[in-house]
Amino acid sequence: MSDAILVVGGGIAGINCAMNVAEYGRKVYLIDDTPSIGGMMARLDKTFPTNDCSICIEAPQMFDVDNHENIEILTNTELKKVKKTKDGFVVRLVSKAKYVDEEACTGCGACVEACPVSIPDEMDGKIGGTRKLVSMAFPQAVPNVVTVDPRCRYGEMQAEGACIGGCAVDCSQCRECPIALCVKACEKEGKKAIELWQANKNKKLEVKSIVVATGLRDAPPGGDLIDYHAYDNVITNMEFERLMNAGGPTAGHIIRPSDQKHAENIAWIQCAGRGLGKEKGTPYCSKICCMISAKQTIITKEHDASVAATIFYNDLKAYGKGFWGFYTKANENGVRYVKGRPYTVTENPDTRDLTLRYESLDSGDIKSETFDLVVLATGVIPNNRNEKLAKILGLDLDHLGWFKEKDPMMAPLKTNVDGIYLCGGSTGPIDIAESVAQACAASMRAILA
């Protein structure tokens, strides 16, 4: 039996876990079910509590794991089956086709440029983000290769202009695509990297232990009274993060989705979706949202000090090292904290401005104020792939859907299955520093298993 370690999830926790194990001299398989490692951190602008540029910190780490001789990265890859043996685990994986030869693709972007079809980006759609049918997850993606949308096969996007001419041949049989514009562009660069005929690949591994680092996700806005779906200028804090980001769809310009006007008076609503609405919301505090909003207001003021930033909050969570100082910094920068509970929003159809009615938690009075952009701090929830993964690994989830630690006090990061450990957002709401600390601990548990 091999003494290799499998890390499932290539966010900041999985990356750090893999690096520690590899530096210890052990072979690591780092898998992620998306086209690139990087996780949530790769989408952020800057990070509290230091406001360092997120991708500037993470990209060198992604590069290092990619180039470490003990680490094998498998993206677009998920677990299919896991069998526990007396010495470890036999693992079956499936790598979904990217329709690209990862060795041949240099990430030059010629195919992306040639593709005439733009579709709304799954993450940034509301704030105007689009992607091509052939796309790179983000510029610093690892591996730095494109992925072709499966809908491009069999000439299915021909009507949209992705292919020239007709073809009736089954893509899985044909090695010489004569019609796809991305294929033509790649050939023009002297390469043959786009392979529309690719099939999924299965792989079998033997590993000694497994670390689950599958992270968390930003909660989608639900049926709250502040209706995200009804108003263009109500966005989530993740969408605001992307608005601020120079690598995001607006190149860092903080503009309103409705009319691309520079936002001048912005409200952040804490605990959005947490028991404030008609429907059942997130029944716990996500603990990081107070610092996310403090960060976003500080950065907004750095972009333009004249922008008015107001945070409506019930309770302030500043639990970590440097967090209280960060909140103080927001105050010093002119951010207005209002202890109040907004409960309804109405839109002026002419200006598209939004009037919030809220209860002041200091005086009990009902007040209203008008803003040109409203940001919902929606919290974080368990990854939607947890249930499937838990079943495959035989792991317990808690009643909310987070992976359950065997004993959070005396056996943190251990699970109900010996040899399988947890770190980062797979355990619950968490910030980056804590995810990295847990990754170090989990890697040591995995090495000693």
Ligand SMILES: Cc1cc2nc3c(=O)[nH]c(=O)nc-3n(C[C@H](O)[C@H](O)[C@H](O)COP(=O)(O)OP(=O)(O)OC[C@H]3O[C@@H](n4cnc5c(N)ncnc54)[C@H](O)[C@@H]3O)c2cc1C
């Ligand atoms: C809007 C917002 C702003 C934030 N800002 C900050 C900040 O400024 N500072 C800070 O400290 N924290 C911040 N955070 C929190 C931070 O994003 C998390 O702490 C961090 O991303 C957790 O890292 P992770 O590696 O555990 O999970 P993730 O970043 O979620 O990575 C998990 C990875 O696992 C992969 N994966 C998931 N399921 C599977 C599966 N079944 N098989 C294979 N792969 C899988 C995913 O594709 C992903 O790549 C913010 C969060 C949000 C929502």
